[in-house]
Amino acid sequence: MSETDWEKRYQTGDMPWEKGEPSPGLVDFLAEQTTLARGTVAVPGCGTGHDVRAWARAGFEAYGFDLAPSGIRLARERTAAANLKAEFNQADFLKDEPPIQFDWLFEHTLFCAIDPSQREAYQQAVLRWLKPNGHFLAVHYMISDREGPPFGTTQEELMKRLGPHFELLKGWVPRSYPNRTGLELMLWWRRRRQVSNMAEGTQV
Numbered sequence: 001m002s003e004t005d006w007e008k009r010y011q012t013g014d015m016p017w018e019k020g021e022p023s024p025g026l027v028d029f030l031a032e033q034t035t036l037a038r039g040t041v042a043v044p045g046c047g048t049g050h051d052v053r054a055w056a057r058a059g060f061e062a063y064g065f066d067l068a069p070s071g072i073r074l075a076r077e078r079t080a081a082a083n084l085k086a087e088f089n090q091a092d093f094l095k096d097e098p099p100i101q102f103d104w105l106f107e108h109t110l111f112c113a114i115d116p117s118q119r120e121a122y123q124q125a126v127l128r129w130l131k132p133n134g135h136f137l138a139v140h141y142m143i144s145d146r147e148g149p150p151f152g153t154t155q156e157e158l159m160k161r162l163g164p165h166f167e168l169l170k171g172w173v174p175r176s177y178p179n180r181t182g183l184e185l186m187l188w189w190r191r192r193r194q195v196s197n198m199a200e201g202t203q204v
Contacts, residue, residue, distance in 0.1 A: 005159030010070035015080040022054040023108045025139050025174025025186045030058040039103030042129055044093035045110035049086065055106065056086045063102070064092040066101070094121040098129040104137065105130045109184075111158075112150035124162050136166060136189040139174065144153060155185060166191055 038059045043052045048071055055062040055103030056079070064086060066072055077087045089099070094114065105126060114122060130136055144152040159168075166189035174186040 006072045007068045007070060010068050010074075019050070019177050023139050024176055025184065026051055026054055026108065026137075028175055029137065029188075030054060031188070034181055037103075040100065041104035041106055042098065042102040043106050043108070044091075044125075044129070045107060045113060046088065048115075049070050049079055049088060050109075051106060051108050052086045052088070053079055053082060053084050055104075056084045060104065062086040063099075064125040066089045067092060077120060093129070094118055094125050101131040102129055102134060103131055104135045106137045109141045109150065111138065112143070112148065112153060114149070114151075116151050119157075119161065126162075127165060130191050132191055132193045134191050135169075136162075136187075136191060138187050138189075140185045140187065141180065141183060142185050158185075158187065163190060164186075182202065 033116035039061065041055045041060045041062050043055065043062065043064045044066075046052050046066050050062050052062045052075065064072075064075055065088070066075070067090065069090055072088045072090050075086075079086050079088070093110070100162075111119070111122060126136060140153060140158060141150050142153065142155070143150060146152060155171075162168075168187065168189055170188045172186055173182060174184055176184045177184070
């Protein structure tokens with residue numbers, strides 16, 4: 001969908017992704033991983049900012065990005081009302097340069113929201129926004145729908161796209177919203193450091 005389409009859905013209240021709370025899988029992850037080094041985290045496709053606020057509550061320097069101006073406005077308002085500190089900006093994750101490279105990147109069903117023709121751009125964006133050796137945590141919606149959004153994916157596709165660039169630290173079926181129970185896959189990756197390959201003239 002285009003930027004205009006996403007904004008229209010906010011304007012018309014057609015927001016089935018708005019659950020009024022952060023991803024249950026993320027809440028559990030942050031509660032369990034209490035010894036993680038705190039740092040910067042980017043949440044692309046942040047919507048009204050529930051997941052960003054969860055990271056901020058856990059002590060991270062949290063940033064949210066979204067295409068829709070209304071999503072960013074609501075995120076800022078709700079974050080201020082919660083007396084939390086986080087930064088929100090309108091941005092196109094697939095195309096824009098990041099303001100900084102982040103220690104963490106978290107996405108909650110963003111992969112399934114974009115048209116499958118843009119998945120190569122998604123892969124490149126993850127690499128552009130994340131520091132070498134940074135952590136990428138994602139909640140994927142494992143459905144088979146070809147007409148979307150949301151668009152279906154498979155674990156095989158995710159491994160094929162991300163495996164060459166990331167080390168998989170853990171994968172599991174997380175606690176989910178009631179209508180997604182058993183349909184989500186949470187993957188925790190660490191980006192591989194780039195090493196110059198002089199013989200090939202490339203980086204791996």
